[in-house]
Amino acid sequence: MKGCDAVLHLAALVSVPESVRSPRMSHDINATGTFNVLSAAREAGVRRVVSASSAAVYGNLPGSPKKESMSLRAESPYAAGKLSVEHYSSVFSSVYGLETVCLRYFNVFGPRQNAASQYSGVISRFSAALSAGEPLTVFGDGGQTRDFVYVADVARANTLALTAAKAGKGEAVNIASGRSVSLLSLAGAMGTVLGKAPRILFRPAREGDIRRSLADISFARRLLGYRPAYGLEQGLGLTLSAALKKRR
Numbered sequence: 001m002k003g004c005d006a007v008l009h010l011a012a013l014v015s016v017p018e019s020v021r022s023p024r025m026s027h028d029i030n031a032t033g034t035f036n037v038l039s040a041a042r043e044a045g046v047r048r049v050v051s052a053s054s055a056a057v058y059g060n061l062p063g064s065p066k067k068e069s070m071s072l073r074a075e076s077p078y079a080a081g082k083l084s085v086e087h088y089s090s091v092f093s094s095v096y097g098l099e100t101v102c103l104r105y106f107n108v109f110g111p112r113q114n115a116a117s118q119y120s121g122v123i124s125r126f127s128a129a130l131s132a133g134e135p136l137t138v139f140g141d142g143g144q145t146r147d148f149v150y151v152a153d154v155a156r157a158n159t160l161a162l163t164a165a166k167a168g169k170g171e172a173v174n175i176a177s178g179r180s181v182s183l184l185s186l187a188g189a190m191g192t193v194l195g196k197a198p199r200i201l202f203r204p205a206r207e208g209d210i211r212r213s214l215a216d217i218s219f220a221r222r223l224l225g226y227r228p229a230y231g232l233e234q235g236l237g238l239t240l241s242a243a244l245k246k247r248r
C-alpha cells in the first residue's frame, strides 16, 4: 500500500447463509480481513480507507426508513463481521488518526452481476430467468419490499466517500436509492421493460427474510453530496439489455 492515498475495501465473504454455515471463515475474511487492511493502511501512511458495510447491520428491528442513528442488531455471522468492520474503522480513526468511512449498501444491482449463484441478488436472478424465457421464482407472497440501488450510483458513492472533505471520522453511511419496491412490483416493472408480463412461481417464504427494507439517505447527501441518478426502470433497462446481449 506504500504510496497509496486511499483504499476502497470491498472484498468479503458475501453470502449470509454461507456465513451461518462457516462462521470462522466469515470472521476470518470479513472481520480479521478488514482489520488487516486497516492495519496495513495505517503502517503504509494511507490517508483514507473506505470499507463496504451492509444494510444487514440493521437486522430485523422495527422502524422504517432505516437511519444511521437507529439501533443495530447482527443476526448472522455476516452482519457481525460488518459491525466489526464499522467498529474497527471508527477506532482506527479516533485512536490512530486514519480517515475511515463505512458504506452500508442496501440491494445493489446492475449488469454482469453473477446470476448463477443461489445467493445472487433477486434482480440478477429475475433478469437471467426473463432473458431465458423462464418463470420468476418468488419466495413468499412477493409483498416484501427492498431498496434497490443501481451499481453506477454505488460506484459514485464510493468515489465521493474516498474524496469528500467532510467525511473520514469513522462514519457509517446508508447507500441506497431511498425508495422501496415490492418483489411483485419489481417483477411487473421488469415485464414492462421487456414488453411482456412475467410468469411467476410462488414458493414458501424463506426463514428470516426481512419484510421491509428502505433507507433514509439524507446523511449520505449531507456528508458526501450523494444523490442517486438512476431510477429503478432505467437501471432495470440497462441490466436487462446486458443480460439479453449476453445470451446472444
Ligand SMILES: NC(=O)c1ccc[n+]([C@@H]2O[C@H](COP(=O)([O-])OP(=O)(O)OC[C@H]3O[C@@H](n4cnc5c(N)ncnc54)[C@H](O)[C@@H]3O)[C@@H](O)[C@H]2O)c1
Pocket (backbone or CB within 6 Å): 009, 010, 011, 012, 013, 014, 029, 033, 052, 053, 054, 055, 104, 105, 106, 107, 108, 109, 121
Ligand atoms: N451486492 C450487494 O447488494 C451488497 C449489499 C451489501 C453489502 N455488500 C458488500 O459489498 C462488497 C462487494 O460485494 P459484491 O456484491 O461486489 O460481491 P462480490 O462477491 O462480487 O465481490 C466480493 C469479492 O471479494 C473477494 N474475496 C472474497 N474473499 C476474499 C479473500 N479472502 N481475499 C481477497 N478477496 C476475497 C471475492 O473474490 C470477490 O471478488 C462486499 O463487502 C459485500 O459484503 C454488497
